[in-house]
Amino acid sequence: MRRTSFSLVALLSLIAMTVVPARAADPKSYKIGTILAMTGAGAFYGKVMSQGAQLAMEELNARGGVDGVKFELVVEDHKSGQPKEAVSAINKLVNIDRVPFVLTSYSSPTLAILPIANEHKVMLLNGGGVSPKLVNASPFLFHNRVLANYQALGVVERAKERGFKKMAMLHWNDDAGNGVRDFIVPIWKKMGGAVVADEAHPVGATDFTTQIAKIKQTQPDLLAMWTWGKDLGIAVKQARDLGFTAPIMGIDYTPDAAKIAGAAIEGQEYVTDYFNPQGDEKWTRDFSAAYRKKYGEEPEIYAANYYEGVYILAELIRAAKKKGGDYWNGQRLKAALTEIRKFPSVYGGTVDFQEDGTSLKRVALFEVKDGKPAFKRFIDIKK
Amino acid sequence: MDLFAQLLVNGVVAGSLYALVACSFGLILGTTGTFHFAHGVVYAAGAYGAYFAAGLGLPLWAAAGVGIAGAALLGTLIEVVVYRPLRRIAASPLVILIASLGTLIVLENAIAIGFSTDAKVLEGFPRKGIVLGGVGFTTLHVTMVAVSLVLFLGLLAFLRWTRRGKAIRAVANSPEMAEIVGIDTARVFLLVFALGSAMAAPAAILIMLDRGATPDMGMDAILIAAIAVIVGGIGSVPGAALGALIIGLAQNLGVMKIPSEWQAAIAFGVLLLVVILRPRGLVGKKLRRAEI
Numbered sequence: 001m002r003r004t005s006f007s008l009v010a011l012l013s014l015i016a017m018t019v020v021p022a023r024a025a026d027p028k029s030y031k032i033g034t035i036l037a038m039t040g041a042g043a044f045y046g047k048v049m050s051q052g053a054q055l056a057m058e059e060l061n062a063r064g065g066v067d068g069v070k071f072e073l074v075v076e077d078h079k080s081g082q083p084k085e086a087v088s089a090i091n092k093l094v095n096i097d098r099v100p101f102v103l104t105s106y107s108s109p110t111l112a113i114l115p116i117a118n119e120h121k122v123m124l125l126n127g128g129g130v131s132p133k134l135v136n137a138s139p140f141l142f143h144n145r146v147l148a149n150y151q152a153l154g155v156v157e158r159a160k161e162r163g164f165k166k167m168a169m170l171h172w173n174d175d176a177g178n179g180v181r182d183f184i185v186p187i188w189k190k191m192g193g194a195v196v197a198d199e200a201h202p203v204g205a206t207d208f209t210t211q212i213a214k215i216k217q218t219q220p221d222l223l224a225m226w227t228w229g230k231d232l233g234i235a236v237k238q239a240r241d242l243g244f245t246a247p248i249m250g251i252d253y254t255p256d257a258a259k260i261a262g263a264a265i266e267g268q269e270y271v272t273d274y275f276n277p278q279g280d281e282k283w284t285r286d287f288s289a290a291y292r293k294k295y296g297e298e299p300e301i302y303a304a305n306y307y308e309g310v311y312i313l314a315e316l317i318r319a320a321k322k323k324g325g326d327y328w329n330g331q332r333l334k335a336a337l338t339e340i341r342k343f344p345s346v347y348g349g350t351v352d353f354q355e356d357g358t359s360l361k362r363v364a365l366f367e368v369k370d371g372k373p374a375f376k377r378f379i380d381i382k383k
Numbered sequence: 384m385d386l387f388a389q390l391l392v393n394g395v396v397a398g399s400l401y402a403l404v405a406c407s408f409g410l411i412l413g414t415t416g417t418f419h420f421a422h423g424v425v426y427a428a429g430a431y432g433a434y435f436a437a438g439l440g441l442p443l444w445a446a447a448g449v450g451i452a453g454a455a456l457l458g459t460l461i462e463v464v465v466y467r468p469l470r471r472i473a474a475s476p477l478v479i480l481i482a483s484l485g486t487l488i489v490l491e492n493a494i495a496i497g498f499s500t501d502a503k504v505l506e507g508f509p510r511k512g513i514v515l516g517g518v519g520f521t522t523l524h525v526t527m528v529a530v531s532l533v534l535f536l537g538l539l540a541f542l543r544w545t546r547r548g549k550a551i552r553a554v555a556n557s558p559e560m561a562e563i564v565g566i567d568t569a570r571v572f573l574l575v576f577a578l579g580s581a582m583a584a585p586a587a588i589l590i591m592l593d594r595g596a597t598p599d600m601g602m603d604a605i606l607i608a609a610i611a612v613i614v615g616g617i618g619s620v621p622g623a624a625l626g627a628l629i630i631g632l633a634q635n636l637g638v639m640k641i642p643s644e645w646q647a648a649i650a651f652g653v654l655l656l657v658v659i660l661r662p663r664g665l666v667g668k669k670l671r672r673a674e675i
Contacts, residue, residue, distance in 0.1 A: 234594040
């Protein structure tokens with residue numbers, strides 16, 4: 001009798017174990033990978049992006065993470081856009097740290113890590129790289145940054161409005177810069193414009209005088225730059241030094257570039273993600289205040305994007321966890337994202353993810369005034 | 384024609400900055416036989432030293448002086464702490480090269496830790512744009528060429544006419560022989576490192592004034608300098624200057640017809656041509672087999 005009852009209990013408990021839905025299996029911590037430009041010419045980006053992510057993580061952890069499980073950040077370096085560095089970083093992140101989620105940046109490194117991320121089903125969220133080649137590049141790749149082609153679209157529309165015909169281009173010689181060039185040239189021509197110069201430079205170049213001399217020779221109405229970071233500032237400064245007087249427009253602004261260019265960048269218009277530290281929503285202002293307090297500087301769009309990225313992840317975790325089971329993996333996080341689609345954005349408004357992994361956020365036309373961005377108006381992106 | 388003139392001016396400006404680093408690197412290589420890759424970080428330290436001093440409120444010329452002195456100090460320190468002990472145990476040139484590369488990376492990152500990696504700009508130069516017959520340049524560009532020319536001629540005069548300069552040439556010619564006639568080679572090495580480091584620093588400071596600087600600025604500079612020295616001929620200071628000027632001009636004039644994204648490849652193209660056609664460099668001494 002005793003015996004039977006014991007085996008019965010054992011049998012029943014076995015059945016119970018299989019029938020009752022498995023409880024969500026929490027990891028010890030939510031380890032997030034980041035692959036950023038920590039060193040090299042683009043180190044500014046790595047600095048602000050990691051600061052943004054760090055701040056979000058600390059805020060979330062101070063509130064107990066997600067149901068008591070805290071976040072942990074693993075920062076890796078792609079040395080300002082080197083694909084091979086990014087590949088060794090992702091290998092380390094998947095094999096040693098075993099992260100299911102990586103915040104990536106830059107276009108070429110992001111493209112380079114896709115095969116490994118796919119193989120290990122690691123979800124990637126990019127808040128920095130802007131190449132049109134990133135669209136639909138992988139089912140695991142998402143962007144909480146509006147890709148550059150849509151920003152460039154804003155530039156050519158504005159150029160047409162200002163009555164420009166002859167456009168010269170200066171761009172990064174990589175997936176981001178060449179991608180925008182390939183995307184925008186046919187559109188600009190269809191709008192009735194002409195491209196009189198198309199000059200490329202390596203990422204992180206410091207001497208643009210040759211390209212500018214060639215551009216100046218063609219006497220364009222407008223110089224459009226598909227160039228980012230301090231490169232932009234140096235190029236603008238050298239253009240004005242060499243007596244280039246036509247207007248310059250671009251799709252990026254960083255305080256670093258403004259510092260280098262000084263008075264030369266005054267009055268320049270550009271179209272980029274709308275992020276205003278003194279924005280119209282409370283979350284934006286709270287973020288700016290916390291960022292200023294922690295780092296002693298004003299946040300800009302890149303810090304904002306990676307800050308936002310960690311918050312998006314927190315929401316994905318909550319949603320995935322509700323469905324139970326082993327939820328801490330790329331497949332489940334990605335499923336949660338495609339289901340939710342719309343998240344609050346730290347810019348104000350929302351991040352609205354599209355079928356192709358890109359997202360729509362606020363984009364606006366700015367002008368540099370007294371070395372600082374001055375908002376002119378929102379741009380309506382037509383996809 | 385305008386384009387040609389503009390590219391010519393750009394080439395001379397770029398070449399004269401390359402020349403400062405190349406001559407100083409060539410002087411150290413030619414005299415001590417050390418492939419001093421860490422020269423790149425000494426160069427960067429010159430700019431950051433000036434930036435630091437300017438931050439303390441010193442006027443620009445004094446800050447530049449601090450930067451140059453700092454670079455000279457760092458250069459001699461690397462000689463004493465890194466190279467001299469290695470030479471004492473008769474380390475192979477490869478070992479010294481790797482130690483030099485290691486020093487470069489460590490110190491570059493030390494600068495990054497101290498100053499952070501964002502671009503630093505030195506203010507205070509009376510910079511004015513000048514457009515002459517369609518060719519644009521600035522007062523800073525003129526200064527770059529002038530500083531480079533003065534330092535280059537100064538170095539040549541020093542090597543030719545002073546006692547210490549002659550000692551340097553003697554050691555460069557044959558360290559053993561110099562030792563026999565009573566020259567203290569260790570002291571000459573120190574002098575060469577101090578001199579070379581002090582000569583590279585102004586180039587970095589000028590670049591910082593022009594386009595801002597990041598801690599990794601030395602890497603590119605040293606690469607171009609090494610190419611220039613090989614093109615010009617190892618052991619010849621005028622050769623290094625010539626090599627630098629040729630690379631500056633080739634990089635600028637070379638892209639008149641081809642897309643400018645190939646600019647970076649041009650320096651290596653020049654190197655390849657010289658190595659194939661004239662392995663000893665343009666003005667280098669003929670290499671003798673089994674030189675004692």
